[in-house]
Amino acid sequence: MPEKVFVVGLAGPSGSGKSTVARRVASRLSGHVISMETYAVDMNHLPLEERAKLDYDAPEATDVRLLESNIRAYALGRAIEAPIYDFAEHLRVSERREHIPPKPLLIVEGILALHYPELRPHFGLSIYLDAPDEICFHRRKVRDITERQRPLEFIQWQYENTVLPAARKYLLPSKGYAEVILDATAGLATVEQDLYEAITKKCAGREA
Numbered sequence: 001m002p003e004k005v006f007v008v009g010l011a012g013p014s015g016s017g018k019s020t021v022a023r024r025v026a027s028r029l030s031g032h033v034i035s036m037e038t039y040a041v042d043m044n045h046l047p048l049e050e051r052a053k054l055d056y057d058a059p060e061a062t063d064v065r066l067l068e069s070n071i072r073a074y075a076l077g078r079a080i081e082a083p084i085y086d087f088a089e090h091l092r093v094s095e096r097r098e099h100i101p102p103k104p105l106l107i108v109e110g111i112l113a114l115h116y117p118e119l120r121p122h123f124g125l126s127i128y129l130d131a132p133d134e135i136c137f138h139r140r141k142v143r144d145i146t147e148r149q150r151p152l153e154f155i156q157w158q159y160e161n162t163v164l165p166a167a168r169k170y171l172l173p174s175k176g177y178a179e180v181i182l183d184a185t186a187g188l189a190t191v192e193q194d195l196y197e198a199i200t201k202k203c204a205g206r207e208a
Contacts (some may be wrong), residue, residue: 005075006203007106007122010195011113012129013167013175014057014159015136015143016184018109021129021192028196029105034074036110038085039067042092051090052154059113059167068118075122077102087148093096094155099145105199111167114174125202127195131185 012018022033041063043051055061063083067167070080081097113119114126145148176179180198184191 003007005077005102005104005106006124006199006206007071007075007108008199009113009119009123009126010107010109010129011111011115011127011171012184013131013133013136013171013179014111014142014163015138016129016131017139017188017191018129019113020188022107022109024188025196025199026105026107027139029199031102031105031107032074032100032103033107033109034067034070034082034100036062036067036108036113038083039063040085040092042094044091044094048089053160054090055166056090057162059112059115059170062110062112062116064116064118068116068122071106071108071119071122074100074102074106088150095168097129103125111171112174114177120177124206125180125199126178127180127182128175129182129184129191130175131183135185139166 010018010022019033019035025031026033039062040056041061043054066083070082079099079101082100083151084093084096084098085091086093108119108123113132114128120126140159140163141152141155144155145152182191182194
């Protein structure tokens with residue numbers, strides 16, 4: 001990898017495997033992953049019942065100012081203090097931050113990673129993972145039950161009422177900003193390798 005930090009924007013529908021393959025590829029390339037979900041706007045003042053029903057897939061749900069500031073600093077080789085998010089309680093952990101030391105690669109993964117005009121200029125490579133709704137919902141359901149302790153009824157409600165409408169309104173149009181589109185219906189090992197090759201090929205081109 002080049003000495004200068006190389007930043008990748010990785011978008012795609014919820015359940016397309018962004019987080020998993022991003023972490024695996026970052027590990028192989030001595031990089032780090034920022035998940036945009038942890039940059040949800042601070043709504044800690046609201047009761048849990050109200051926080052749970054907010055539309056976290058709409059653009060205004062992301063603290064894009066903080067996210068852009070952190071990406072900009074990291075791209076310059078500086079360590080950052082990233083927010084920590086409690087997905088079970090739908091709140092930002094106020095008393096702690098995640099210290100992220102600089103590494104040569106940063107992957108910024110999120111449903112709307114390519115949506116924000118403030119973020120796109122920072123990306124040396126923009127990638128979109130493509131997968132149909134039925135596959136994405138199954139993967140999201142397994143994740144939300146096992147990792148986020150969410151009941152099935154809530155998962156179904158959230159997917160139908162916020163995730164899918166936001167994907168059609170904001171995510172799909174952002175696909176046009178992707179330099180590379182990868183098929184995410186394959187096994188995770190295949191998608192991981194495709195992502196790895198896309199990043200290393202781009203980096204090799206920059207060094208040539």
